[in-house]
Amino acid sequence: xxxxxxxVAEFVGTAVLLIVVVGSGIxxxxxxxxxxxxxxLANSLATAAGLYVLIxxxxxxxxxxxxxxxxxxxxxxxxxxxxxxxAYVPAQVIGAxxxxxxxxxxxxxxxxxxxxxxxSGFAQGFSELIATSGLLATIFLGPRADARAMAGLVAAYIxxxxxxxxxxxxxxxxxxxxxxxxxxxxxxxxxxxxxxIAAQACAAVAVCVVLRMLSPATxxxxxHPS
Amino acid sequence: xxxxxxxVAEFVGTAVLLIVVVGSGIxxxxxxxxxxxxxxLANSLATAAGLYVLIxxxxxxxxxxxxxxxxxxxxxxxxxxxxxxxAYVPAQVIGAxxxxxxxxxxxxxxxxxxxxxxxSGFAQGFSELIATSGLLATIFLGPRADARAMAGLVAAYIxxxxxxxxxxxxxxxxxxxxxxxxxxxxxxxxxxxxxxIAAQACAAVAVCVVLRMLSPATxxxxxHPS
Amino acid sequence: xxxxxxxVAEFVGTAVLLIVVVGSGIxxxxxxxxxxxxxxLANSLATAAGLYVLIxxxxxxxxxxxxxxxxxxxxxxxxxxxxxxxAYVPAQVIGAxxxxxxxxxxxxxxxxxxxxxxxSGFAQGFSELIATSGLLATIFLGPRADARAMAGLVAAYIxxxxxxxxxxxxxxxxxxxxxxxxxxxxxxxxxxxxxxIAAQACAAVAVCVVLRMLSPATxxxxxHPS
Amino acid sequence: xxxxxxxVAEFVGTAVLLIVVVGSGIxxxxxxxxxxxxxxLANSLATAAGLYVLIxxxxxxxxxxxxxxxxxxxxxxxxxxxxxxxAYVPAQVIGAxxxxxxxxxxxxxxxxxxxxxxxSGFAQGFSELIATSGLLATIFLGPRADARAMAGLVAAYIxxxxxxxxxxxxxxxxxxxxxxxxxxxxxxxxxxxxxxIAAQACAAVAVCVVLRMLSPATxxxxxHPS
Numbered sequence: 001x002x003x004x005x006x007x008v009a010e011f012v013g014t015a016v017l018l019i020v021v022v023g024s025g026i027x028x029x030x031x032x033x034x035x036x037x038x039x040x041l042a043n044s045l046a047t048a049a050g051l052y053v054l055i056x057x058x059x060x061x062x063x064x065x066x067x068x069x070x071x072x073x074x075x076x077x078x079x080x081x082x083x084x085x086x087a088y089v090p091a092q093v094i095g096a097x098x099x100x101x102x103x104x105x106x107x108x109x110x111x112x113x114x115x116x117x118x119x120s121g122f123a124q125g126f127s128e129l130i131a132t133s134g135l136l137a138t139i140f141l142g143p144r145a146d147a148r149a150m151a152g153l154v155a156a157y158i159x160x161x162x163x164x165x166x167x168x169x170x171x172x173x174x175x176x177x178x179x180x181x182x183x184x185x186x187x188x189x190x191x192x193x194x195x196x197i198a199a200q201a202c203a204a205v206a207v208c209v210v211l212r213m214l215s216p217a218t219x220x221x222x223x224h225p226s
Numbered sequence: 227x228x229x230x231x232x233x234v235a236e237f238v239g240t241a242v243l244l245i246v247v248v249g250s251g252i253x254x255x256x257x258x259x260x261x262x263x264x265x266x267l268a269n270s271l272a273t274a275a276g277l278y279v280l281i282x283x284x285x286x287x288x289x290x291x292x293x294x295x296x297x298x299x300x301x302x303x304x305x306x307x308x309x310x311x312x313a314y315v316p317a318q319v320i321g322a323x324x325x326x327x328x329x330x331x332x333x334x335x336x337x338x339x340x341x342x343x344x345x346s347g348f349a350q351g352f353s354e355l356i357a358t359s360g361l362l363a364t365i366f367l368g369p370r371a372d373a374r375a376m377a378g379l380v381a382a383y384i385x386x387x388x389x390x391x392x393x394x395x396x397x398x399x400x401x402x403x404x405x406x407x408x409x410x411x412x413x414x415x416x417x418x419x420x421x422x423i424a425a426q427a428c429a430a431v432a433v434c435v436v437l438r439m440l441s442p443a444t445x446x447x448x449x450h451p452s
Numbered sequence: 453x454x455x456x457x458x459x460v461a462e463f464v465g466t467a468v469l470l471i472v473v474v475g476s477g478i479x480x481x482x483x484x485x486x487x488x489x490x491x492x493l494a495n496s497l498a499t500a501a502g503l504y505v506l507i508x509x510x511x512x513x514x515x516x517x518x519x520x521x522x523x524x525x526x527x528x529x530x531x532x533x534x535x536x537x538x539a540y541v542p543a544q545v546i547g548a549x550x551x552x553x554x555x556x557x558x559x560x561x562x563x564x565x566x567x568x569x570x571x572s573g574f575a576q577g578f579s580e581l582i583a584t585s586g587l588l589a590t591i592f593l594g595p596r597a598d599a600r601a602m603a604g605l606v607a608a609y610i611x612x613x614x615x616x617x618x619x620x621x622x623x624x625x626x627x628x629x630x631x632x633x634x635x636x637x638x639x640x641x642x643x644x645x646x647x648x649i650a651a652q653a654c655a656a657v658a659v660c661v662v663l664r665m666l667s668p669a670t671x672x673x674x675x676h677p678s
Numbered sequence: 679x680x681x682x683x684x685x686v687a688e689f690v691g692t693a694v695l696l697i698v699v700v701g702s703g704i705x706x707x708x709x710x711x712x713x714x715x716x717x718x719l720a721n722s723l724a725t726a727a728g729l730y731v732l733i734x735x736x737x738x739x740x741x742x743x744x745x746x747x748x749x750x751x752x753x754x755x756x757x758x759x760x761x762x763x764x765a766y767v768p769a770q771v772i773g774a775x776x777x778x779x780x781x782x783x784x785x786x787x788x789x790x791x792x793x794x795x796x797x798s799g800f801a802q803g804f805s806e807l808i809a810t811s812g813l814l815a816t817i818f819l820g821p822r823a824d825a826r827a828m829a830g831l832v833a834a835y836i837x838x839x840x841x842x843x844x845x846x847x848x849x850x851x852x853x854x855x856x857x858x859x860x861x862x863x864x865x866x867x868x869x870x871x872x873x874x875i876a877a878q879a880c881a882a883v884a885v886c887v888v889l890r891m892l893s894p895a896t897x898x899x900x901x902h903p904s
Contacts, residue, residue, distance in 0.1 A: 016812065023842030032715035037258035040266055042719060042841050048275075049726075049838035057819035106808060107844045108801035111900055123334035130332060132241065141283035148827060149374060153279055155834075156381075160275035163268050164249030166333045263484035267494060274501075349560035356558060360468065367509035375600060379505055382607075386501035389494050392559045447503030489710035500727075575786035582784060586694065593735035602828060605731055608833075612727035615720050616701030618785045662748060 470551025696777025
């Protein structure tokens with residue numbers, strides 16, 4: 001994989017992911033006459049569809065993580081070089097923020113916002129722990145070499161997890177940071193983001209430990225880090 | 227298939243299945259402002275998506291039954307050893323119960339509950355008979371060696387059967403037992419569970435008889451029981 | 453294809469198709485609190501899911517027409533023998549009626565009903581002409597040898613056609629006859645059925661003419677009628 | 679690809695696309711009791727399903743653009759001859775208009791209409807710029823030789839983009855022109871169409887520039903223009 005193209009793909013892919021998540025949340029809330037289930041149905045279906053397209057098309061370019069937690073586990077497993085990790089994570093975070101702002105521009109909203117949506121408490125943090133663990137398990141059990149198959153799995157997982165977790169499954173630190181910057185359906189209060197990110201990090205570490213127990217392939221003995 | 231990994235996969239898979247079924251039911255009911263069709267739409271789509279991911283990823287590990295009725299028919303057909311059947315069924319039941327409790331924790335609800343949702347009468351039992359027969363037919367007519375294809379078939383079948391049966395298609399004794407332990411959207415009153423399980427068992431026996439008539443492969447003459 | 457198994461597959465498949473169409477219509481209407489769009493959403497998604505499963509699993513057994521109009525065009529194209537056509541059509545019609553009655557039993561409704569749902573006028577007939585032509589075009593342009601691919605195409609076509617036609621796309625004479633026997637969401641008044649069937653027959657003849665113009669393969673010069 | 683068949687496929691495919699878009703919009707609005715989110719959910723799912731069928735079946739015949747912006751970029755990339763482009767664009771526009779009129783006839787509405795639906799302002803134009811760029815990126819990053827895979831990608835993209843853009847993602851000049859001719863859910867006021875088309879054209883040019891920077895294959899050095 002070409003290095004510069006890969007970093008651009010992570011930036012663009014994460015930006016589009018946030019355009020989809022935030023944009024479809026705005027549209028869903030605007031049209032659903034106060035029925036939040038219909039808004040979340042639109043939001044979850046659009047996100048699943050967007051993830052499918054992004055992973056299927058950009059997977060061959062960068063691996064299509066769009067997610068620091070996924071990139072971290074790939075690095076721990078020896079599947080991503082330290083240099084690549086150091087480039088991917090800021091590209092993902094900056095891309096995510098850019099995506100939120102593009103969504104605001106598309107819907108004629110103020111670009112700079114801060115969310116006031118409360119998402120706090122044990123249930124929310126525990127939900128993020130489960131949601132992120134499930135996402136990582138899906139990715140590391142799935143066929144990583146087949147971008148369309150992987151895209152279908154991740155899309156189905158996240159589309160379902162919007163509903164079966166109390167937190168609607170952020171499961172992604174870059175996404176969490178970016179969603180503090182929108183006071184719309186998909187937002188999260190900045191004060192609540194650290195707990196979300198901590199839970200996501202705990203899940204990433206836990207999955208690394210489990211994967212190492214199952215097969216001791218590690219970063220140092222890997223043959224083909226990209 | 228590695229035996230210990232297979233039992234763990236049945237446990238984890240059934241737990242996640244119940245997290246999805248119960249969790250998305252809670253979320254759907256909470257957000258849908260009393261419109262049960264929207265709640266069931268979310269519930270059925272999330273369940274289908276979850277089944278797709280679980281069968282596609284865990285199918286190669288354990289066969290991904292997550293269901294004593296399916297494991298029973300596999301055993302009858304000589305496709306599952308007696309030892310494996312004896313380990314799978316308790317793993318499925320205990321996994322299912324664990325999944326319900328994890329869902330409760332994720333949504334900040336009391337862990338221990340008993341359902342008060344009435345699901346009784348001939349129509350419900352007949353629905354379970356049809357639903358389970360259809361699920362088993364789908365599995366035994368489908369390409370069991372191709373986990374993603376099978377995952378798509380089972381997900382489509384159950385997603386549809388939530389709607390075309392009066393019982394919303396439990397079609398699984400482990401799931402039925404576990405759903406007595408949640409007083410939420412997906413619950414079933416403990417007193418109504420025996421009829422559901424009896425109907426599911428009748429369907430399993432009936433499918434075994436039909437399969438034996440169609441092709442007389444039996445447990446004793448099988449060459450590759452796992 | 454084994455002849456007896458094929459006829460049974462057409463009977464069972466058409467019965468299950470009607471269980472899905474009528475059953476999900478009843479459930480959707482019961483739960484949707486008078487919002488017919490939500491009922492039709494459930495009805496169309498369940499029907500698409502059911503068609504996917506039925507065609508993918510029974511396609512290799514009988515071709516999975518479940519539809520006299522499709523069987524007729526297959527026969528005209530030399531892809532179905534006269535003997536097979538003569539056995540399929542009654543199996544489809546009787547299967548469809550049986551499916552409606554099973555759906556009634558599952559929902560605890562009177563088995564014998566007659567629909568009072570008016571579906572008359574030019575717009576309805578013209579819709580059936582378009583709907584049936586589109587279904588036949590999809591089937592004859594699609595990869596008939598690949599049951600799962602064909603299943604995906606037909607499921608997507610019908611799921612969409614529930615919405616883009618004024619008649620909700622019956623597109624099937626056996627289905628039309630059977631739906632006169634249910635006074636629920638999916639029903640059609642017996643008096644309106646002949647126009648539906650006439651429109652479906654016109655579409656079948658028109659598609660035959662177009663296909664013969666495109667490629668003159670005919671019943672008589674076919675090498676492998678099944 | 680046979681030339682005449684290809685032009686007919688572009689005509690018929692674009693016509694059916696508009697039947698789906700306009701027809702499902704009419705049906706969705708009629709049934710959804712004023713909840714525009716449910717109408718758009720039906721509209722987006724039906725459009726995605728229709729696109730899947732159309733691209734999967736007609737892709738091998740004509741490439742299944744159904745969209746002057748897509749055909750233009752194909753031509754710029756040397757993947758479509760000038761002669762073919764000159765035949766496709768009018769076929770797409772006339773097909774689109776025919777599709778709107780057929781949809782009106784199916785729903786018993788006056789054939790000739792002009793939309794009064796206002797879709798103006800920077801947010802709408804910017805949405806079309808993003809929507810069209812995303813569609814073109816999806817098509818040019820995707821596996822153009824695999825019609826079903828491409829069909830899945832485009833269907834998922836457009837199904838999602840109905841929700842994540844403020845304009846519901848027309849992303850197609852032929853579709854835009856045709857939708858001025860329907861005063862229903864999917865319509866656009868004739869006065870607002872030029873800005874939509876200008877934004878779509880800007881996106882097409884921008885994507886051409888980016889593709890040329892990434893790989894300098896051009897119209898003149900192509901070996902196999904069709």
